[in-house]
Amino acid sequence: MLDSLDWVTISIYFAILLGIAVWVILKKKDNTEDYFLAGRNVGWFVVGASIFASNIGSEHVVGLAGTGASNKLPMLIYEIHAWIVLLLGWVFLPFYARAGVFTMPEFLEKRFDARARWILSVFSIVAYVLTKISVTIYAGGVVVSALLGIDFWTGAIATVVLTGIYTVLGGMRAVVYTETLQAIILVLGAAALTVIGLDRVGGWESMRETVSPEYLNMWRSATDPDFPWPWLIISSTIVGIWYWCTDQYIVQRALTAKNIKEGRRGTIFGALLKLMPVFLFLIPGVIALTLKMRGELHWDNPDEAFPVLMSNLLPSGLRGLVAAGLLAALMSSLASVFNSCSTLFTVDIYKKLRPGTPEKKLVRTGQIATAIVVVIGIIWIPIMANISGVLYEYLQSVQSYIAPPIAAVFLLGIFMKRVNAQGAFVTLIVGFLGGALRISLELAKDHLEPGSWLYTLGAVNYLIFAAWFFLFCIVVLVGVSLMTPAPEPEKIANLTYATITREEKERNKASYNWKDIVVSVGILVIVIGIMIWFNGK
Structure with a gap:
């Protein structure tokens, strides 16, 4: 439990956070570019820190430590996707910037047609409720109840309300600047816990001997029933491309940058930061398991590993800092997804239905949309508990059903100029129905006849399902496109690799230098090193 010094630390942190939020709210303008994209005037450091803080919510802290504590180490592959974050800056961002878009559905309208925009807008909001909002609120409840000793629902709802207030009032600018502080606090706090934890268990080798070297593979x-490695690599890459390169939640941070150069450097910095969760959150989970095996620590659910370890190992004051970091992680994730939801609803749905709406009213509409989405997310939490035992695995399994059609449409939309609007429309519709069918069958498989095709579809490993589902989406996209007329020239001009003008290529080349290339290559080398390190030998 927290003591007086811990509470002083937490109070100071929240006072600084409140100061930043108030400063931003006083500076903000009542227009959509300022509210949803922070006026497109953010530097690379803030972009990178915001990407990292948006990704590392309390569901990551709690869920990844739970993964480390529950013999699910293969899930680590989702955390070493820093190389895919680089794809956002080097491959996708120039196309988004050239198109001058606020949202990802808006890009699909420019490349395909309004139908693709509508489908992705509605589906993205539903996906946020299923994967981000409910998971983050649930993890926040676990963290707050473990740290503060209060009821789960009280903790979850109190944090949601607090975060909702500054997100609604301050918009994207409040989100990215508060996230920068939150990223710094979280990294410092978790690093301290990892170092102290390793010291407590007698170092890496001692920990390895207790859990056995095979555990760290x-x-x-x-042929592994849970994590067959070929399917793990394929499916995690599909999910990674969707999440890091096409999802409004992450891409919106890169779009706030002053220019492509700052945006790309922000993604490179974000990729560098993304390598840290392996050591900051997963390793504490293994440390917690080691101490439990030695009889020095107790917890019932793997998702409790991080907060219990923190409460027992850290000294007074520092414990408060890590608690503040955990609350910061929760708040930054929630703030990001709240803002992304309100952006999607306001820009892609409301503004399309009422094109003449004044800017001030659009901002107000976004604020109302945020509040509604929060309520729906809270309602979904009890249902979510039925899908998977470990929080992090739930998150990845649901994302594996959502990602394939979106990743297929964006990838082929940029790399294949013959892909057209009809192909994109059919792929998104069929893909989303397929994902919904899989989730429904997974929930109902206990009531289905073993051996039937419906049971097989609901019970097949989610990694295998995602890989074949992605291939199916590509076949549908290419097949329908080839059977229907080629896209109009204005739909592909400067929006596919084959149609970039010489002038645009030169402009893009001028937006990076050798330092950007060297750091990017260095990140790839570290990723390969981590893959080799965790081989159980």
Whole structure:
């Protein structure tokens, strides 16, 4: 439990956070570019820190430590996707910037047609409720109840309300600047816990001996029922491309940058930061398991590993800092998804239905949309508990059903100029119905006849399902496109690799230098090193 010094630390942190939020709210303008994209005037450091803080919510802290504490180390592959974050800056961002878009559905309208925009807008909001809002609120409840000793629902709802207030009032500018502080606090706090934890268990080798070297192997055999390695690599890459390169929640941070150069450097910095969760959150989970095996620590659910470890190992004051970091992680994730939801609803749905709406009213509409989405997310939490035992695995499994059609449409939309609007429309519709069918069958598989095709579809490993589902979406997209007329020239001009003008290529080349290339290559080398390190030998 927290003591007086811990509460002083938490109070100072929240006072600074409140100061930043008030400063931003006083500076903000009542127009959509300022409210949803922070006036497109953010530097690379803030962009990178915001990408990291948006991604590392309390569901990551709690869920990834739970993964480390529950023999699910192969899930680590989702955390070493820093190389995919680089794809956002080097491959996708120039196309988004050239199109001058606020949202990802808006890009699909420019590349395909209004139908693709409508489908992705509605589906993205539903996906945020299923994967981000409910998971973050649930994890926040676990963290707050473990730290403060209060009821789960009280803790979850109190944090949601607090975050909702500054997100609604301050918009995207409040989100990115508060996230920068939150990223710094979280990294410092979790790093302290990892170092102290490793010291407590007697170092890496001692920990390895207790849990056994095989436990620290992220590579299982190709026939493993839970994590067959070929399917793990394929499916995690599909989910990674969707999440890091096409999802409004992350891409919106890169779009706030002053220009492509700052945006790309922000993604490179974000990729560098993304390498840290392996050591900051997963390793504490393994430390917690080691101490439990030695009889020095107790917890019932793997998702409790991080808060219990923190409460027992850290000294007074520092414990408060880490608690503040955990609350910061929760708030930054919630703030990001709240703002992304309000952006999607306001820009892609409301503004399309009422094109003449004044800017001030659009901002107000976004604020109301945020509040509604929060309520729906809270309602979904009890249902979510039925899908998967470990929080992090739930998150990845649901994302594996959502990602394939979106990743297919964006990837082929940029790399294949023959892909057209009809192909994109059919793929998104069929893909989303397929994902919904899989979730429904997974929830109902206990009531289905074993051996039937419906049971097989609901019970097949989610990694295998996602890989075949992605291939199916590509076949549908290419097949329908080839059977229907080619896209109009204005739909592909400067929006596919084959149609970039010489002038645009030169402009893009001028937006980076050798330092950007060297750091990017260095990140790739670290990723490969981590993959080799966690091989159980």
